[in-house]
Amino acid sequence: MENVTGRxxxxxxxxxxxxxxxxxxxxxxxxxxxxxxxLTDLAERAGLTxxxxxxxxxxxxxxxxxxxxxxxxxxxxxxxxxxxxxxxxDRLPALSALNPYLVQLRNVxxxxxxxxxxxGTSVVYVDRVDGEDGSGLFRDRRRADIAVRTAAGRVxxxxxxxxMRGEAERMxxxxxxxxxxQQWETSPYLCTRADDHTSITEIAVPVEDSAGYxxxxxxxxxxxDFIAQEGEDTIAQHLLRAASSLRGVLGHG
Amino acid sequence: MENVTGRxxxxxxxxxxxxxxxxxxxxxxxxxxxxxxxLTDLAERAGLTxxxxxxxxxxxxxxxxxxxxxxxxxxxxxxxxxxxxxxxxDRLPALSALNPYLVQLRNVxxxxxxxxxxxGTSVVYVDRVDGEDGSGLFRDRRRADIAVRTAAGRVxxxxxxxxMRGEAERMxxxxxxxxxxQQWETSPYLCTRADDHTSITEIAVPVEDSAGYxxxxxxxxxxxDFIAQEGEDTIAQHLLRAASSLRGVLGHG
DNA sequence: CGTAAGCATTCCACTATAAGGAAGTCAATA
DNA sequence: TATTGACTTCCTTATAGTGGAATGCTTACG
Numbered sequence: 001m002e003n004v005t006g007r008x009x010x011x012x013x014x015x016x017x018x019x020x021x022x023x024x025x026x027x028x029x030x031x032x033x034x035x036x037x038x039l040t041d042l043a044e045r046a047g048l049t050x051x052x053x054x055x056x057x058x059x060x061x062x063x064x065x066x067x068x069x070x071x072x073x074x075x076x077x078x079x080x081x082x083x084x085x086x087x088x089x090d091r092l093p094a095l096s097a098l099n100p101y102l103v104q105l106r107n108v109x110x111x112x113x114x115x116x117x118x119x120g121t122s123v124v125y126v127d128r129v130d131g132e133d134g135s136g137l138f139r140d141r142r143r144a145d146i147a148v149r150t151a152a153g154r155v156x157x158x159x160x161x162x163x164m165r166g167e168a169e170r171m172x173x174x175x176x177x178x179x180x181x182q183q184w185e186t187s188p189y190l191c192t193r194a195d196d197h198t199s200i201t202e203i204a205v206p207v208e209d210s211a212g213y214x215x216x217x218x219x220x221x222x223x224x225d226f227i228a229q230e231g232e233d234t235i236a237q238h239l240l241r242a243a244s245s246l247r248g249v250l251g252h253g
Numbered sequence: 254m255e256n257v258t259g260r261x262x263x264x265x266x267x268x269x270x271x272x273x274x275x276x277x278x279x280x281x282x283x284x285x286x287x288x289x290x291x292l293t294d295l296a297e298r299a300g301l302t303x304x305x306x307x308x309x310x311x312x313x314x315x316x317x318x319x320x321x322x323x324x325x326x327x328x329x330x331x332x333x334x335x336x337x338x339x340x341x342x343d344r345l346p347a348l349s350a351l352n353p354y355l356v357q358l359r360n361v362x363x364x365x366x367x368x369x370x371x372x373g374t375s376v377v378y379v380d381r382v383d384g385e386d387g388s389g390l391f392r393d394r395r396r397a398d399i400a401v402r403t404a405a406g407r408v409x410x411x412x413x414x415x416x417m418r419g420e421a422e423r424m425x426x427x428x429x430x431x432x433x434x435q436q437w438e439t440s441p442y443l444c445t446r447a448d449d450h451t452s453i454t455e456i457a458v459p460v461e462d463s464a465g466y467x468x469x470x471x472x473x474x475x476x477x478d479f480i481a482q483e484g485e486d487t488i489a490q491h492l493l494r495a496a497s498s499l500r501g502v503l504g505h506g
Numbered sequence: 507c508g509t510a511a512g513c514a515t516t517c518c519a520c521t522a523t524a525a526g527g528a529a530g531t532c533a534a535t536a
Numbered sequence: 537t538a539t540t541g542a543c544t545t546c547c548t549t550a551t552a553g554t555g556g557a558a559t560g561c562t563t564a565c566g
Contacts, residue, residue: 013315015516018552019272019524020312028316031337035344040542049526054544059273062266063281064373073533073543077341082379083372084284085338086396088330091288095394103389119336120317126335127394130382136356141348141380143339268545270524272553293513302555307515326514326562509566516559523553530545536538 022048023056027077030066036074089126094207094215097249101242102129109235111220111227116152116204118160121171123153123217131222140198140221148172151192151204152217158184159206159214189236193224201227205239209250218243275301276309280330283319289327342379347460347468350502354495355382362488364473364480369405369457371413374424376406376470384475393451393474401425404445404457405470411437412459412467442489446477454480458492462503471496 012018025046030037043053057075060066064080089095098115106113112131116123124144130136147153148171157164158181165181176184184190194200204219218239227235265271278299283290296306310328313319317333342348351368358366365384369376377397383389400406401424410417411434418434429437437443447453457472471492480488 012552015308016312016315017272017308019270020276020309021315023273023276024313024316024318027337031340038542039544050543051527051545052525055268055270055524056273058544059269060277062269062274063277065277076344077337079341079370079372079377081334081337081341082370082377083375083397084280084330084334086375086377087284088332088334090396091329099392099394100390103383103392106383107388117332117335119332122336122339124332124335124339128381129389130356130359135360136382137353139352139356141352143343144336265523271522272524291513292515303514304516304556305554308553311515507566509564511564512562514559514561517557519554519556521551521554524551525549527548528546531543533540533542535540 019056022046022052023060026053026056026060027065027081030075030077036069036072036076038074042075092126094209094246094250095127097246098127098207098216098218098242101245102127105129105218105220105238105242106131109220109222109230109238111203111222111230111235114152114219114221115207116150116156116217116219117215118147118153118156121147121157121167123147123150123156125152126216133222133226138198140200146171149192150219151190151202152219154184154192155190155204155206155217156214188240189232191232191236199224201232203227203232203236203239205236205243207243207250208247210248215250272309275299275305276313279306279309279313280318283328283330289322289325289329291327295328345379347462347499347503348380350499351380351460351469351471351495354498355380358382358471358473358491358495359384362473362475362483362491364456364475364488367405367472367474368460369403369409369470369472370468371400371406371409374400374410374420376400376403376409378405379469386475386479391451393453399424402445403472404443404455405472407437407445408443408457408459408470409467441493442485444485444489452477454485456480456485456489456492458489458496460496460503461500463501468503 012021026042029042029045039053040050043050046053057066061068064078066075067078068075095115102113106129110132113129114125115127116125122144145153147157148168157168165176169176189203189205191201191203200221201224202219202221204217206214207216207218208214220235220239265274279295282295282298292306293303296303299306310319314321317331319328320331321328348368355366359382363385366382367378368380369378375397398406400410401421410421418429422429442456442458444454444456453474454477455472455474457470459467460469460471461467473488473492
């Protein structure tokens with residue numbers, strides 16, 4: 001069934017609502033860039049007029065899905081999204097199933113252990129047990145990133161659909177060799193070293209259900225020299241063992 | 254300006270959109286109860302017809318704000334909420350400011366340290382550093398709760414607005430004495446002991462900005478006998494000290 | 507096996523709503 | 537003080553969104 005172009009010039013598949021699409025577009029735009037953005041800028045990027053965007057934002061604000069900075073009048077995402085997300089995660093079987101393993105994994109690897117999920121082209125870190133290294137002064141607590149920038153994101157991205165390689169190349173801004181892409185798809189674990197000041201290495205393994213469908217990712221992160229000392233393979237084995245334990249437990253969902 | 258009753262019999266304040274209200278109502282309903290709920294049930298509780306709810310859910314599904322369980326056809330919250338929430342939290346100044354303190358607080362208190370925020374009548378735990386007790390087999394990883402059930406929730410709730418006592422009583426299903434309510438509002442810290450099998454005690458302190466506005470809560474949780482041994486006051490002092498350090502740093506936002 | 511029930515989904519007609527143009531308001535700046 | 541940019545409100549209009557009716561699908565039961 002073909003998409004229909006509404007008066008907005010934006011596609012609205014039949015049986016869906018243009019107003020919901022508009023709101024979703026605004027939430028998406030607000031999720032990129034600074035915490036608060038000007039209404040007129042949002043209007044331009046959404047392809048809508050300022051009064052339309054004003055009404056949409058005002059409606060979203062009414063339910064705390066969006067908030068307005070009183071000083072600058074600019075708009076940003078709202079706290080109700082945090083509550084809805086918490087409700088969603090509190091019911092996610094894969095997270096409940098992984099929960100008893102995380103502290104033990106941290107204890108044996110001495111690294112920061114996280115659970116990651118793929119949402120669109122983003123990787124989101126949905127649970128975490130902090131490692132034992134250091135004082136936590138420079139604790140990296142980013143919850144979302146572009147998927148292909150992280151080991152966990154690459155593991156999930158490569159397994160999401162067979163033909164995501166082109167998309168991954170666009171996101172990275174460079175070519176991915178056939179060999180490297182195959183490694184992302186099939187290697188029991190992947191490893192990335194941050195190219196920022198943190199010198200953090202991340203090791204990630206897929207967590208699959210009994211049908212072989214990848215649900216989430218388990219990852220361990222620590223300083224690169226610490227990982228070199230313990231050995232990537234050793235840490236990966238701990239993660240793989242936990243993932244294997246769960247395989248029979250997790251139904252598709 | 255008075256609310257206007259639309260054809261739905263639901264209030265839509267002027268200048269806001271009924272369709273957004275409907276979607277927000279559905280997201281709210283989906284955040285309560287089981288992970289997946291029947292469409293006809295949602296329709297009844299929202300006061301909308303099944304075709305309307307179907308179109309709304311189909312639209313929300315298109316943007317991953319909602320998902321449909323392929324086996325039961327029932328609807329649930331979607332993963333895009335997790336990504337949006339992560340984006341929101343990654344830009345929250347209070348969280349960034351608190352981040353360097355959390356591991357140190359855990360180290361000195363030996364308890365699980367968390368940061369909590371109030372969203373409506375819910376308390377949501379938005380960051381966490383796990384304590385050093387035990388194997389983590391029975392790790393309590395709930396991210397959202399009814400505010401008045403937890404120490405952090407009570408601290409935030411009592412400071413949210415002057416006249417929330419009645420609402421708190423409704424939520425608890427019992428009366429709150431003037432003395433107890435005043436304690437929630439003004440005590441430097443609050444303490445609750447879970448009445449479930451976990452025997453976990455939580456100690457919570459407010460984190461305020463330079464204007465005295467309560468942004469979030471810092472809490473420490475551990476087994477009740479562990480807390481008794483270390484002393485509530487001692488643990489609370491550690492939290493209060495961290496909260497004080499931040500007071501000058503955090504602008505109103 | 508046929509029937510009924512429950513639930514999700516689609517079709518169609520109608521009208522109330524959502525969109526945009528114009529105008530108003532407010533704060534910052536030259 | 538006038539101008540500019542951004543947000544907000546008002547009003548008109550076209551169509552999108554709603555609900556009633558019908559259809560499709562799955563499961564349970566006699």
